[in-house]
Amino acid sequence: MYLTQLQTDGDFLSLSRQHEWHLAASQFTLKNGTKVAILDTGVIQFEPLVETNKDIIISSAIHGNETAPIEICDELIKAILLEELELTQRVMFIFGNPASINIGDRFVEENLNRLFSGAHTQAPANNERLRAAKLEQYVADFYNAVQEGRRRYHYDLHTAIRGSKNEKFAVYPFLHGKPWKNEQLSFLLACGVNTVLMMKSAATTFSYYSSHQFGADAFTVELGQVKPFGHNDMSRFMQCKQSLTALISQKEVQYPEFNLLDFELFEVHRAINRTEEKFSFSFGEDVENFTGFTKGALLATDGKTEYFAEVEGEAVIFPNANVALGQRAVLTVIPLSQFENLV
Ligand SMILES: O=C(O)CCC(=O)N[C@@H](CCC(=O)O)C(=O)O
Ligand SMILES: [Zn+2]
DSSP, rough: OHHHHHHOOHHHHHHHSSSSSSSOOOOEEOTSSSSSEETTTTTTEEEEESSSOOOEEEEEOSSSOOHHHHHHHHHHHHHHTSSSSSOSEEEEEEEOOOHHTTTSSSOSSGGGSTTTTTOOOOOOOOOOHHHHHHHHHHHHHHTTTTTTTTTTEEEEEESSOEEEEEEEEEEEOOOOTBBHHHHHHHHHHHHTTTTEEEOOOOOSSSSHHHHHHHHHHHEEEEEOOOTTTTTOOOOGHHHHHHHHHHHHHHOOOOOOOOOGGOOOOOOOHHHHEOOOOSSEEEOOOTTOTEEOOOOOEEEEEEETTEEEESTTTTEEEEEOOTTTTTTTTEEEEEEOOOOBBBO
16 A cells, blocks of 8 residues: 555655556545545545634646646645645645556547537547546536535646747636636735736637536636746746645735736637648747737648638637647637627
């Protein structure tokens, strides 16, 4: 059994990487009374003795090559297990895809972040599809284990393949008409994220699952650019780590008064999917996220279909010509025009 080693070094990341797709469940209690439950590889849950009012999920390694968020969570988990950090809230950490961490790639067979909200059932099982089903269940059990009416959060931490004109940005899952929350934007700002994309449609991403299925305040948070372990300048992630630390170890957290002028808010204009083997962009690999295009400029070619910028300044997000057929090759955004749904 792995507990003795884990209680000694707090290294849940290495333990998860040594058990790529499954780890026997176990539990123990820290000296400070915090209950620790290892639910599976990459899934560890903490419940402190004190009365709590928040249920917080912090996930990383949904894509295994996005190492900075993994390092943040590794450090937080170690601090909790070694009792250097005491919690005041229920917290579940998830390393989404340990096998993809071990190959230093986005995924093994299939993009885990396109398999949630039941999408994992739409094709024959593989390890990522089985994993998505398990992660859905762990999230459901975590939120449903306590009484209704508590505050639910899920921050799914990523880094982007390309550089970004806005280094850090968040994806606000489509809320089906429910209002966006100033308070959540203020938390993101405390993490160093002042740029937010407001999505306009349902998705099969992890953050959309927690948002839509459980009403969690959930975001995909892009903290920087993909780099191998050991190549991240962790000083650039300090604000995020400190804000997450405050959220999980303080009863309440105060943020500076909300000022819309502190933010760059975008709405998704459209998603362009790759449907043909022959798919290319009109621009190079060095073109960064949030690069805007002149109306009428060619953006992408999908087989015989050409896509042109429809709006002056339409900007690209997550351009990736190598996505699987049928998947999103790029999002385009324009500045948010309506703010009444922000409360
Ligand atoms: O840089 C890229 O091309 C992708 C970075 C990344 O993994 N982003 C997430 C965004 C998820 C969302 O839209 O909420 C993803 O593509 O899964
Ligand atoms: Zn990612």
